Amino acid sequence: MFVKILPEEIRRKISAGEVIEGPSDVVKELVENSLDARATFIEVEIIRGGRSLIRVSDNGTGIHRDDIEKVFLEGATSKIGKEEDLLNISTYGFRGEALHAITSVSRTYIRSRYFQDKVGKEIFVEGGTLLRVRDRGMAYGTEVEVRDLFFNVPVRRKFLRKQETERGKILKIIKEYAMANPEIGFRLISEGREILYLKPAGAEERIGDICGYNFEYIEGSRGMMSINAYIARNTDRGELFVFINGRPVANRNIKEFLRKLIGYRACGIFFIDLPLYAVDVNVHPKKREVRIRREREVLSAIREIVNPQEPTFEEQILYQETPSYNTKLFEVLGTIDERIIIAIVDEFLYFFDQHLLSERINYEKLGYEEDEACRTSVKGGQVLSKKALEDLVRGWFDLENKHVCPHGRPIYYRIPIKEIYENLDRPYY
Ligand SMILES: Nc1ncnc2c1ncn2[C@@H]1O[C@H](COP(=O)(O)OP(=O)(O)OP(=O)(O)O)[C@@H](O)[C@H]1O
Numbered sequence: 004m005f006v007k008i009l010p011e012e013i014r015r016k017i018s019a020g021e022v023i024e025g026p027s028d029v030v031k032e033l034v035e036n037s038l039d040a041r042a043t044f045i046e047v048e049i050i051r052g053g054r055s056l057i058r059v060s061d062n063g064t065g066i067h068r069d070d071i072e073k074v075f076l077e078g079a080t081s082k083i084g085k086e087e088d089l090l091n092i093s094t095y096g097f098r099g100e101a102l103h104a105i106t107s108v109s110r111t112y113i114r115s116r117y118f119q120d121k122v123g124k125e126i127f128v129e130g131g132t133l134l135r136v137r138d139r140g141m142a143y144g145t146e147v148e149v150r151d152l153f154f155n156v157p158v159r160r161k162f163l164r165k166q167e168t169e170r171g172k173i174l175k176i177i178k179e180y181a182m183a184n185p186e187i188g189f190r191l192i193s194e195g196r197e198i199l200y201l202k203p204a205g206a207e208e209r210i211g212d213i214c215g216y217n218f219e220y221i222e223g224s225r226g227m228m229s230i231n232a233y234i235a236r237n238t239d240r241g242e243l244f245v246f247i248n249g250r251p252v253a254n255r256n257i258k259e260f261l262r263k264l265i266g267y268r269a270c271g272i273f274f275i276d277l278p279l280y281a282v283d284v285n286v287h288p289k290k291r292e293v294r295i296r297r298e299r300e301v302l303s304a305i306r307e308i309v310n311p312q313e314p315t316f317e318e319q320i321l322y323q324e325t326p327s328y329n330t331k332l333f334e335v336l337g338t339i340d341e342r343i344i345i346a347i348v349d350e351f352l353y354f355f356d357q358h359l360l361s362e363r364i365n366y367e368k369l370g371y372e373e374d375e376a377c378r379t380s381v382k383g384g385q386v387l388s389k390k391a392l393e394d395l396v397r398g399w400f401d402l403e404n405k406h407v408c409p410h411g412r413p414i415y416y417r418i419p420i421k422e423i424y425e426n427l428d429r430p431y432y
């Protein structure tokens with residue numbers, strides 16, 4: 004019907020790796036499937052942090068009765084068909100991998116009633132083997148019940164995290180998908196008790212329901228990128244959620260950038276929307292990371308929208324104030340690739356471009372022309388003695404223009420040592 008097995012040449016192009024490493028991965032995959040099936044209500048039930056039972060039920064379109072015996076096979080999907088589809092993925096799923104990975108390491112019931120069928124159908128798969136198929140009366144939608152996760156992989160079972168840890172992760176995952184899908188209702192039941200209930204809501208209300216803070220709302224767009232952000236400053240604990248085209252992502256680079264942008268004690272929720280072709284979701288086996296085309300431009304556009312008063316990176320370098328030093332106290336720590344001199348000056352860690360610094364000194368002190376200064380200066384990649392490095396930094400203190408070389412490129416970049424301490428969570432005195 005709708006589910007096909009992806010041909011080998013497409014499967015080879017799909018980012019491979021472990022999909023299921025613990026109960027929270029199961030929950031993530033099943034919730035994604037329910038969302039892809041256009042459910043409006045999703046219920047998750049777990050017992051012992053998902054170790055004994057994970058049940059996800061939805062009221063989505065259901066699985067066609069001719070398909071249900073196929074869905075747990077490797078590469079079985081209704082979401083993509085040809086290779087080009089990989090460049091335009093609008094669903095959470097596309098690999099035909101999740102149910103296969105889950106059913107291989109558990110005892111799983113998949114029950115579903117397709118929205119045009121009179122009766123539902125159930126299959127039971129144990130350790131990857133289909134053991135039973137039967138008709139079953141049920142409401143429209145799908146219910147996947149995963150029991151005894153890793154019953155056949157003792158090593159994995161032994162190293163499962165503590166129940167509470169896993170329960171916490173599951174809760175977080177549901178909250179993430181709930182933030183990105185506010186119009187969908189969610190319920191989480193743990194050990195028979197409801198621990199989360201989210202009624203269908205508007206975006207802002209949903210975020211309030213989950214995070215409880217008072218958020219400042221920011222929206223804007225540049226070119227093909229648009230962003231909706233919710234920021235609560237000065238919370239007791241900084242938290243960051245990033246969604247790209249509705250998908251929660253953990254890209255380190257992006258998170259680090261946004262964290263810096265809003266501050267470490269803020270709670271920020273960023274919905275970044277880009278055209279499908281500009282986002283490659285097929286780079287990480289668990290889809291936790293995506294690749295964005297022209298990421299730097301996207302990030303700097305986000306900065307402009309979120310902090311319009313803040314100068315751009317280049318401006319920051321040019322205009323950062325350099326105090327006048329009456330003593331030339333500094334310590335050269337070394338170089339990066341014999342190009343960048345690392346030195347501590349005052350309360351800052353400085354990175355000097357050794358060529359540009361030398362060029363500026365020759366230009367100012369010896370009265371050389373730009374080109375002449377350039378030719379006669381120390382080159383990048385040239386090995387210098389400690390003494391020569393120190394002479395360069397000492398020369399920097401006397402410069403008229405400490406910021407840019409004769410051609411206008413920045414000579415140095417610096418970061419407050421305090422910031423390094425803060426980022427490492429250490430007090431700075
Ligand atoms: N809750 C559901 N409702 C309706 N159809 C479902 C549901 N869960 C799974 N399916 C069907 O089963 C197929 C296989 O699901 P599975 O999660 O293994 O793969 P996928 O979602 O296509 O890709 P991925 O491995 O990236 O998640 C889906 O393509 C879909 O057709």
Ligand SMILES: [Mg+2]
Nearest residue numbers: 032036096101
């Ligand atoms: Mg899926």
